[in-house]
Amino acid sequence: MGNVRELLSSRMGPTTVKFDTGRGGTPDLTTQDIAAALAYVQDGLGRELLETLWWPESAARRRDYLRQGVIGLVAPEFNRQQVALSTARTEFGIAKASMGWGGGAVTDAQRKEVRRTELALELARAGTWPNNTMEQLGVLAGAVIDEMAMACPCKKCDGVRTQPAEDGLGVMRCDDCAGSGFEPLSGRKRAAAIGADCSAYSRFWQPVYVWMLGRMRALEEGAAAEFGRALTRAA
Structure with a gap:
């Protein structure tokens, strides 16, 4: 089928050239065929990006769908990172609070747990995007x-x-x-x-x-x- 992206761009954009004439008896796809085929592409960010990159005239009318798709992609990962960071911070706090609880002796196991949770917190921080990611x-x-x-x-x-x-x-x-x-x-x-x-x-x-x-x-x-x-x- 060749480069379907270029086909979408050349047929669906404004043009003064007639592309839907036959060639050598082989039936060509019409603009109606291409539009119908595009309708079979599953709704979502992938389709919105396909149109944005290769049929911008249509994408200009669908900006809200593109925005919703991008938010739907990024927000779950951003939230996952925030939860992971909060969990790691809480576990580190608990480990520190348990050190010598009630005046007792600090044990090697407690030291190891503090170090483990501290490393986990450092990893969570390193893997967390900026707090203003959604604003940007x-x-x-x-x-x-x-x-x-x-x-x-x-x-x-x-x-x-x-x-x-x-x-x-x-x-x-x-x-x-x-x-x-x-x-x-x-x-x-x-x-x-x-x-x-x-x-x-x-x-x-x-x-x-x-x-x-x-x-x-x-x-x-x-x-x-x-x-x-x-x-x-x-x-």
Whole structure:
């Protein structure tokens, strides 16, 4: 079926060229076929991203759906992290309070428990996004979508996501693009896109940005694959 994304862009956007004429007796997909196939793509963030990137005229009318989809993606993970952090903080507090409880001797087991819960708290803090993540979600989502729209294939793997293994046997994930197939933007450019300096991006925003980018790309790819299957049935 070829690149279904480009088909969506070329047929559904405004144009002065007539694309739905036959070629060599082979029936072509009409704009009605393409719109009908798109209707078979499951509702959700993946479809909204597919339209945003490849049929922006339609996406402009569906901004609320895109916003709801992004919130629905990020909010559960943000809440999970907050709960994990709160739980780790509580367990550390309990371990400290148990040290020498009621004037008793501090035991090795109590020391070990304090150290264990302290390490768990440090890990939870390191894995928790900034407190104002949800307030900055619109800016983050806009930057991620712009990066998706402007992405170029990885120069090392040519977009196939893998490269020959070092031992010459089989393939391995491309280390330049981390298996995404796209040339990654620098931290400096990502920082500028969200209005932060490089140090703030690296310290606070990189984890949430990379997390969102990976999952939004996966959802858009899934929607594009679903769209392609629907088009195949319509052809």
